[in-house]
Amino acid sequence: MTTAPTTQPQDAMRLRELVFGAACAAAVRATARLGVADALDDTPLSAEDLAAAVKTDARALRRLLRALTCYGVFSEEPDGRFAHTDMSRQLREDDPRSLRWIALWCTEPWTWAAWPKLDEAVRTGDSVFEGLFGKEFFPYLHEDAQESAHVFNRAMTTSSVQSARDVAELLDLTGASSVADIGGGQGHVLASLLEKHPGMRGTLLDLPGVVERADPRLRDGGALAGRVDVVPGDCREAVPVEADVYVIKNILEWDDESTRRTLGNVIAAARPGARVVVIENLVDDSPSMRFTTAMDLMLLLNVGGAKHTRASMESRMREAGLVLGEVRPVNAYLHAFESVVPG
Ligand SMILES: C[S@@+](CC[C@H](N)C(=O)[O-])C[C@H]1O[C@@H](n2cnc3c(N)ncnc32)[C@H](O)[C@@H]1O
Known part of the structure; x- marks a missing residue:
């Protein structure tokens, strides 16, 4: 037996909006792909002028922009x-806080097949x-979806560059003379740390490809290469790296066995007393729960992984x-877990 309906009209409307979440994501993606934000500067433009700039149908572009203004993305005068x-x-691509590549990455074609x-x-x-695709996620990305792999690299670079500053700010490396970034991507975090600590040496470990x-600052001829x-x-x-401090950022989100092996290998390589700093997004205790829980579900879909809780x-x-x-917050969406290799 059902009870009498008590749903508030605004709850029903909110649910209707939620189930159209894909339309919102698609509108952001379309805008990023068309370069609409790049075509607009400080002077407001009509849909016709914007459409001419990005070579689209003016009426359809107006509809796209109108949908986005409902979410505070653009405004209508x-x-x-x-x-x-x-x-x-x-x-915009050239905004210092640009999320263009992240917007594209989160809405890549494979995501629409997986959700x-x-x-x-x-x-x-x-x-x-x-x-869905006949092979694991990363082999698929690199072998069958090169455009997506490029988007992934650009998105990871954006995210690393933006968080590298915050990590360098937070980590007190007083007394350490070497730092290793394990799964450090193209080395933006490492480069920020080395720039901040001119006496320090660093190691970047990641997959060969x-x-x-790697960041040009770290490669032969780069300012930090020496x-x-x-x-x-x-x-x-x-x-195969001995260092005073190991940084492991945003990689322990895969299966538990991979995490166990990676941490075990760090401990095997490190001297007793070495610091291991794990940096992760958390699905609890985070000011950005809608963002981290969505990433958590995406990890389940693509690699069977998970974002961690603090526990x-x-x-x-x-x-x-x-x-x-x-355990300390690095910024609004990352936490740093300090630890030491036992004697
Ligand atoms: C989400 S990215 C994080 C990159 C970087 N730590 C950061 O936070 O900017 C995950 C990184 O783990 C690397 N990775 C994945 N599997 C790996 C493995 N088996 N060994 C080393 N690195 C790996 C990827 O290549 C990628 O650079």
Whole structure:
């Protein structure tokens, strides 16, 4: 037997809006692909002028912009022209806080194939990627979806560059003379740390295809090259690096076995007393829960991975044998877990 309806009209409308979330994501993606935000500067423009600039149909572009203004992405002036808002500016390629590549990455074609399978992933607790594309996510990306791989690299660079400053600001490396970034991508965090600490040496370890495109500051001829070792490798197999401080940022989101092996390899390589700083987005205790929980579900779909809770991260580190220290926020969406390799 059902009870009498008590739903408030605004709740029903909110739910209607939620189920159209894909339309919102698609509108942001279309805008980023068309370069609409780049075509608009400080002077508001009519849909016709914008359409001429980005070579689209004017009426359809007006409809796209009108949909986005409902979310605060662009605003419509009383005379019908469109102006930037703080959010729409961040879709510009040249904005220092640009999220254009991240917007594209979060809405890449494979995501539209994978989201409808979320019920299946929740039923099995596992990735749906192989079932859809015939191979695991990263091999698919690099072998079959080169354009997506390029978007991924640009998005990771954006995200690393933006968080590298915050990490360098937070980490007190007094007393340390070497730092290793494990799974450090193209080395933006490492470069920021080395620039801040001119006496320090650094090592970047990541997969071969990634470190070969390392930040130019770290490569031969780069300003920091004399203080850097670039090590291509698989941290699940070995971490052949001795350092005073190990940074492991945004990689322990895969399966638990990979996390166990990576932390075990760091501990095997490190001197007793070495610092291990794990930096992650958390699905609890975070000011950006809608963002981190969405990323968590995307990780379930593509690699069968998960973002951590504070407790799950601490227990993975403790199980690996690390002695835990403080947990501190790095910024609005990242936390740093301090630990030490026992004697
Ligand atoms: C989400 S990115 C984070 C990159 C960087 N730590 C940062 O926060 O900017 C994950 C990184 O892990 C690297 N990675 C994945 N599997 C790896 C492995 N088996 N060994 C070493 N690095 C790996 C990827 O190439 C990628 O650079």
